Amino acid sequence: DADVTQTPRNRITKTGKRIMLECSQTKGHDRMYWYRQDPGLGLQLIYYSFDVKDINKGEISDGYSVSRQAQAKFSLSLESAIPNQTALYFCATSDKGVTTDTQYFGPGTRLTVL
Amino acid sequence: AQKVTQAQTEISVVEKEDVTLDCVYETRDTTYYLFWYKQPPSGELVFLIRRNSFDEQNEISGRYSWNFQKSTSSFNFTITASQVVDSAVYFCALSEDSNSGYALNFGKGTSLLVTP
Numbered sequence: 609d610a611d612v613t614q615t616p617r618n619r620i621t622k623t624g625k626r627i628m629l630e631c632s633q634t635k636g637h638d639r640m641y642w643y644r645q646d647p648g649l650g651l652q653l654i655y656y657s658f659d660v661k662d663i664n665k666g667e668i669s670d671g672y673s674v675s676r677q678a679q680a681k682f683s684l685s686l687e688s689a690i691p692n693q694t695a696l697y698f699c700a701t702s703d704k705g706v707t708t709d710t711q712y713f714g715p716g717t718r719l720t721v722l
Numbered sequence: 723a724q725k726v727t728q729a730q731t732e733i734s735v736v737e738k739e740d741v742t743l744d745c746v747y748e749t750r751d752t753t754y755y756l757f758w759y760k761q762p763p764s765g766e767l768v769f770l771i772r773r774n775s776f777d778e779q780n781e782i783s784g785r786y787s788w789n790f791q792k793s794t795s796s797f798n799f800t801i802t803a804s805q806v807v808d809s810a811v812y813f814c815a816l817s818e819d820s821n822s823g824y825a826l827n828f829g830k831g832t833s834l835l836v837t838p
Contacts, residue, residue, distance in 0.1 A: 648831075650813060650828035650831055698767060709824075711769075
């Protein structure tokens with residue numbers, strides 16, 4: 609079984625709809641991240657969390673919110689989806705204990721907003 | 723400002739050729755970390771290597787090798803005797819100690835196509 613899972617893997621929704629993307633991990637890592645990938649732009653950080661009570665905005669957090677339900681679960685919500693939020697979304701995890709540790713990514717969620 | 727530059731947008735080679743993917747980074751930190759990830763056509767991101775700023779030793783792993791040069795702020799990736807399965811988008815990324823989130827700053831990626 610994969611260490612970092614994301615659901616759904618693909619989603620098509622309409623403008624104005626609320627949508628939630630979920631991420632679960634079995635790696636036992638404390639740190640979790642949400643990134644989005646747009647074609648030709650690499651990945652950009654949306655939100656990150658160091659533990660259940662520590663959630664922080666990334667560089668492109670507008671229009672998004674997150675919830676860290678447990679150490680292993682980190683959800684990303686789009687309150688009112690818009691077409692320019694069409695992208696590939698990745699969840700990642702890393703371990704606490706060192707300043708920077710390797711981030712391991714989930715398989716991604718491809719979101720299309722019509 | 724872009725902290726990681728991958729100037730090569732697309733590279734096409736014939737199988738068995740060697741290919742080098744360039745990565746230039748920018749940081750004022752003395753402690754930082756560099757990464758390479760591979761994104762095959764299936765879309766997942768696969769970790770390849772992590773290097774910290776105090777370790778300039780080159781690394782070789784099978785057909786893959788990495789050349790880290792602080793003097794030129796570069797962390798280049800070479801694939802020797804390329805294979806079709808190497809076709810993917812490769813991302814270089816930087817993590818800085820001064821960044822409280824330890825988030826990765828990604829380059830825009832280099833798309834590598836290896837043809838038979």
